[in-house]
Each structure stands twice: as structure tokens, then as C-alpha cells.
Amino acid sequence: MSSKYAGGPTETERCIESLLAVFQRYAGRDGNACSLSKREFVTFMDTELASFTKNQKDPAIVDRMMKKLDMNNDGSLDFGEFLNLIGGLAQACHAQVMASPTSGGPKRP
Amino acid sequence: MSSKYAGGPTETERCIESLLAVFQRYAGRDGNACSLSKREFVTFMDTELASFTKNQKDPAIVDRMMKKLDMNNDGSLDFGEFLNLIGGLAQACHAQVMASPTSGGPKRP
Numbered sequence: 001m002s003s004k005y006a007g008g009p010t011e012t013e014r015c016i017e018s019l020l021a022v023f024q025r026y027a028g029r030d031g032n033a034c035s036l037s038k039r040e041f042v043t044f045m046d047t048e049l050a051s052f053t054k055n056q057k058d059p060a061i062v063d064r065m066m067k068k069l070d071m072n073n074d075g076s077l078d079f080g081e082f083l084n085l086i087g088g089l090a091q092a093c094h095a096q097v098m099a100s101p102t103s104g105g106p107k108r109p
Numbered sequence: 110m111s112s113k114y115a116g117g118p119t120e121t122e123r124c125i126e127s128l129l130a131v132f133q134r135y136a137g138r139d140g141n142a143c144s145l146s147k148r149e150f151v152t153f154m155d156t157e158l159a160s161f162t163k164n165q166k167d168p169a170i171v172d173r174m175m176k177k178l179d180m181n182n183d184g185s186l187d188f189g190e191f192l193n194l195i196g197g198l199a200q201a202c203h204a205q206v207m208a209s210p211t212s213g214g215p216k217r218p
Contacts (some may be wrong), residue, residue, distance in 0.1 A: 012157035012195070013160065015131070016198055018124040019124060020206065022121055048119045048120065079199075079203045080200060083200065087189075090129060093126075094129055094188045097133075098143060
């Protein structure tokens, strides 16, 4: 995305490139390189989002997330389904920041 | 997200942090710090995604994108609407990579 332009990629461009790179890295481990199998998704979660999974009380959280994200029930996650996970996590973090009394977000009454 | 864990953030964690930071940086420029006004959105597009807007033939592309992204028609973009933009751009890049004959994606017949 950025190679055509001088000055290097912007933070947003780097972020989009990372989303593609991370998905391709894990989706390319076995079988179909266009989707994350259950096994690839577990590896992704254990490697990239271990800080999130470690905090969950439910030991079946990764199973349940896979089922929830797999909108078309084909047993794997395509890039759009993967983006829904990232978007959901980002929104949860954003909501937490906005609710913080020290943030610029809405104040509690 | 990562400060609690040794070894620094993963690429996915850094990406989520960037999404929050970029949104807050532009949304915080004037008025409501929880949403991007039209003016803030134009600044964001001109600064962060200039490589995209420069390639568009339609001079009103940023106007049209704002209207399309503003799902609740309140004249500004909240974080969820902003994420839809990032997701849409990432999916367009991913589709391009998958269609490339040198990618690991589906081959043309």
C-alpha cells in the first residue's frame, strides 16, 4: 500500500498492512491460505491475543468465539470474519477508554 | 492493552492500539472527542490515507465516503463507523492480494 509513496507508510496504512500480514501468516499454516481453520485460529489467539485469552474465566472461550465469528458456519474464518474479531476487540477497548474518568469521553453523571 | 505483559505488544495488539490512537488523535481536534466531524474526517483522509485519495478520479470521493460511512446520519463518524472504513479498505487490499497470480490465494482457471 505504501511502497509507491515517499516518506513511508502512515500509522493507518501500517495498521491495514499488519491486519493483512497477520491474517496471511496464520491462515497460511495449513490447507486453504484464504481462511483460518479452527487450529490456525487457536494458534493465532494463543500467540497474538494471549493477554486477552489469559484473562477469561471460561476455558472454552476460544471455541465459543470461533463459533460466534464463523458467520457462514463453514468451520473456518475468512478475512471478513477475522476483521469482525479485531473490530469487536477495538470497540471494547475504545468503550473502556471512553468510560474512564480521565479520558476525553463522556463523563458519568 | 499490552502494558500488563512482559515482552511488549504483539503485532495484533499494536494494530488495535493504533486504531484507537489514530481515531482519538483526529476526533479530539474539535468538539466531540468521541466522533469525527466532517472536518476531522477530511483531515484524517488527507493525512493518513492521502495515497488512497490521490488515486481517486472523483474529486468528491471524501464527501461520498463520509455520507456512506455515516450509518446513523448524524453528520459525524463514531468509532464503529470509522472501523467500517478501515475494514473496507483492508478487505479491498486483501482481495487484490488474493487475486494476484503470485499470491497463495485462489488461482484463476
